[in-house]
Amino acid sequence: MKKQLALLLLIAFLVVGCGSAATEPTAIPTLAPTSTPIPEPTLTPTPEIPLALLVVPVDMDQELSNTYQTLVYDLAQSAGMRFQVRNTLTPADLEPALRVVITLPPDPGLMELASAAPQAQFLAVNIPDIVAGGNLSVLANTERPDIAAFISGYIAAMITEDYRVGLMIPKDDATGQMILAAFRNGVEYYCGTCNAFIYPPWCATQPCYPQYIEIPAEEDSSAYNAYSDYLVLQRQVETMYVFPEFATPELLTYLSSSGILVISDMSPQQRMG
Incomplete structure (x- = not known):
């Protein structure tokens, strides 16, 4: 009987001892929510x-x-x-x-x-x-009558990268030659020798511009686009003076769609036809 009582007390002590050795579960700290400020959108000024x-x-x-x-x-x-x-x-x-x-x-x-x-x-x-x-x-x-062509050349050189300007003028025509000379003088008046930053592959000596193409008087207007292609595709012209006789709505639309700046003596009303 004494042995049984001693055994029960021993078990009780062991149970109590084990219970006291148990540790409380560690509480996981809860982080208080913080509000992250959303940056205000930066408005880009309209140029x-x-x-x-x-x-x-x-x-x-x-x-x-x-x-x-x-x-x-x-x-x-x-x-x-x-x-x-x-x-x-x-x-x-x-x-x-x-x-x-x-x-x-x-x-x-x-x-x-x-x-x-x-x-x-x-x-x-x-x-x-x-x-x-x-x-x-x-x-x-x-x-003098060529003042418009002179100013056209001057401003064309001013607004065109590397002075890549050109003309479409009538062939074997005194007025066309006067326009060409005045336009070239205007370009040179603005930029002197007009040395390009990047030489076109076809240009061995400066100045490379202005370039021009002459169109025969008997040429059909449907061919004007092809003439302009010579200046745009082969001579990399970016601003073009178009003699009024050739400034058809079809040509002007074609050049505009190709990203070419067009200069002509025609008024906007005449251009619209």
Whole structure:
């Protein structure tokens, strides 16, 4: 009996001992939820459309004024620029998007204005006592019929990478040759020898541009696209002067769809047919 009681007490001590040795389960710490701030979206500013300005006097001959306006309008549209006409020019007009300014007499103070807007190219036409330099060019003695072609060449070189400009002109035609010479003079007036950053593979000596192609008078208008292909595909022309006789809606649409900037003496209404 004593042996049984001792055995029961021993078992009881063992049970109690085992129970006291047991450890409480370790509690898993709970992390308090934190709110991660969501970054605000960054708004990308919309780039401003470049601006071309033509400054003409109020009393200018209307026909000549229309010629300048049509020409610069066409160039601005071709280059993806806005176009505005002013009768004067002030510092308030020198917005950051300004890229091209063509000014006829009287002088609005171009030398100071050009210095205040280094992002733009200024061209003074027939304005006396203007000193060219930096972003200011001077064009004098322009009482001639090829002034439109000259300015076309000047601005075409200004807006075209590596000066890759060209012309479609009539073959064996005195006016066509005058246009070619004036256009080339305008290009060279802007960039001198116009050395390209990358030489085209077909060009061994500078200047490589402007390139041109002559079209016979008897040629059918359906072939104009093929003539333009020579300049675009073989001579890598990116801006093209098209003689008005060849500026058919079909050709202009074809060139535009190919990404070519087109310059012509035609008004926008004439282009639309």
